[in-house]
Amino acid sequence: MTTTPEAEGLLHLQPGPDHVRTPATERLASRALAYLDAGFPVHFRGPAGSGKTKTALDLADRLGRPVLLLVGDASFDTAALVGRESGSRTRRVVDRYITSVMKVETETVPVWLDRALTVACAEGCTLVYDEFNRAPAAANNVLLTVLEERVLSLPKARGSDTAIRVHPNFRAIFTSNPEDHAGTEEAQDALLDRMVTIDLDGFDRDTEVAIAVARSGLDAEQAGRIVDLVRDFRLSREWTRRPTLRASVMIARLAKAQGLQVAAEEERFVEIVLDVLGSRVKPSAAGLPDPKHRQMLVRLVEHFCGPRLAGLPA
Known part of the structure; x- marks a missing residue:
């Protein structure tokens, strides 16, 4: 998804060449659009790499309205929004x-100077508030009347218009990381109670493969081997940092760029897997890299990316 800047900080979304839509993403979008059409904000919640922001921007694109993107920050106060x-x-x-x-x-x-929330409410834009729980809860209190009473209260310093009616076309899409994620705040119940929360834990396999193909240029069979390897490592829980689709895309792009086969006997490919995933494995009791866990990664490569595939160049 690419963005084109427009007047007053608005964005016009344009799907990029690597944008992927699959049956699974279509079902998710259909659910979320139904909630937005009924007047409810949608909140995508999930760990890093689960596709929250990408899904939110795709949803905003489908609405066909100008978009304002706001990224939560610990330094936020109400003024940063209004x-x-x-x-x-x-x-x-x-x-x-x-x-x-x-x-x-x-x-x-x-x-x-009006900021994103005020512009979106006044002009009927789509507000994408990414990682809103990185901002202090007090900064987000202004959203309560916006989402419930459809009124935005503004400081007297703005002039005569200290309260504006929210435009009928205004829509809000939120994303957040789990509350135990570094740098996040506990979202207030009153705000969560006003939105429909959809928990995301990554894409299904077919979608992950399609995205890896689109972003790397590998064929589906080779990209699928990489995706399966990373997904299995994710399920093993033998990691300190959760491996996500980003790891699959990184490995696929590096293999494609270097003209490597996705095969266990391709030494350079195995090195790429170890370099990308090795820092994520659980360390030994002494806090040092554990050779046993790195061997586990090698075994995963051998299992999913076994001997050279017939028909591939030598």
Whole structure:
């Protein structure tokens, strides 16, 4: 998914050449679109690499409205969502109506700058709030009336419009990591109660293979071997950092770029697998790399990427 900037910070989404839609992603999108059409925000929750952001942006693209992307941050306050004063504007009027008299009037007023939530609510855009639980809960309180009463309350500093009715076309899509993930905050129940939460734990195998093919250029058979290897390692739980689809894509792209066969007897390919996945395996009791776990990776390569496939170049 690629984005094209438009006026006032809006984004126009355009599917990239490696964008993949499969029966599984279509079913998920159909569910989520039904919730959005009924007026409910959608919240995709899952660990890193589970496809939350990609799914959210694809969903926003399907809505066909301008998109504002907001990425949660620990430094956020309410102003980061709705806007704040940004400098000042000075107006100077020189009156020479009477040639012998010069009258000068100077007026300095603060300038208000709307941020993503205010623009989306006023213009009827789609707001994608990525990793919203990285922001402090207090910063997100302004969303409560937006999602329930469809009213956005704004500071008096903005001027006469201190409350605006949310545009009928406004839609909100949220993503978050589990609360035990580093850097996340506990999302308040009042906010979660206003949205439909869909838990994601990665894509199905066919979708992972399709994505690996699209992003690497390998054929489906070779990409499938890599995906199966990584998925099996994920299920083993013998890791400290969960291996995701990103690892499969990385291995596939490196193999393609170097013209390697996805085969256990291809020494350089085995080295790539160990380099990409080796840092994720559980260390020994002394905290050092455990040779037994690296041997487990070699065995996985041998199991899923066995002898050279017939018909492949030598």
